[in-house]
């Protein structure tokens with residue numbers, strides 16, 4: 001039987017604080033609200049995405065680090081089952097494993113290989129990436145079919161993109177020729193000229209690849225990670241929730257996977273995100 005490979009979207013930018021984790025979590029949840037089976041993979045040793053969906057790092061028994069390190073580990077052991085949204089978490093162990101990767105065979109292809117069998121089980125896989133180039137970032141670039149590049153609306157925002165695209169080009173020439181940019185996403189948007197200028201420059205450089213949806217700066221979005229809740233659980237009526245539903249719609253359109261049914265007023269999801277219990 002033909003195996004169906006779902007899209008694997010890595011949310012990438014080697015600059016920290018641009019909204020990668022916020023985007024990975026809330027896009028994943030917004031897609032899960034469309035009745036899609038979504039897997040969120042946390043690939044940052046800081047575990048911000050993991051904590052952001054309500055998992056306490058100290059309770060984690062299996063994570064993406066073990067998945068990369070131990071070929072014999074069944075992938076199910078590191079999947080935390082949620083309501084529509086499942087998670088492969090990350091803990092600080094991942095920084096040790098990243099250092100070990102220099103002596104592992106095919107280290108930077110392992111994540112792709114480990115995720116491959118899951119691509120027939122989910123409608124979409126979203127990877128949150130660390131804010132540095134290196135073996136983990138390369139693992140994400142090899143595992144991904146497409147990238148979403150969040151760009152914060154600051155004066156210096158665009159400077160790193162060229163560098164990122166050079167890395168992407170390298171990966172395309174080598175191990176992942178089909179990798180492409182699904183879209184550039186303007187984040188942390190204030191009602192200032194700077195945001196407008198960043199937007200204009202983005203569009204000038206990347207045209208329609210820039211998502212029409214912009215993510216506005218919002219207190220609710222900033223509050224929600226500390227509560228271990230996505231924006232849809234913390235403030236489903238907020239502008240942040242609307243922005244991320246809009247992004248989900250554009251992402252689904254670009255990927256050709258269905259309609260967003262949930263753009264109306266009632267965007268309230270079921271209550272639990274991830275249960276915190278690793279699946280046996």
Ligand SMILES: Nc1ncnc2c1ncn2[C@@H]1O[C@H](COP(=O)(O)OP(=O)(O)O)[C@@H](O)[C@H]1O
Pocket residue numbers: 015016017018019020021022023048131187188189215216217218219221222223225
């Ligand atoms: N749209 C937003 N409005 C307000 N705060 C935001 C928004 N997006 C992200 N933040 C906050 O900015 C900080 C950096 O965002 P984060 O998603 O962690 O970036 P990254 O993963 O790229 O380092 C976090 O404190 C986060 O809560």
Ligand SMILES: [Mg+2]
Pocket residue numbers: 020021022044048129
């Ligand atoms: Mg992050």
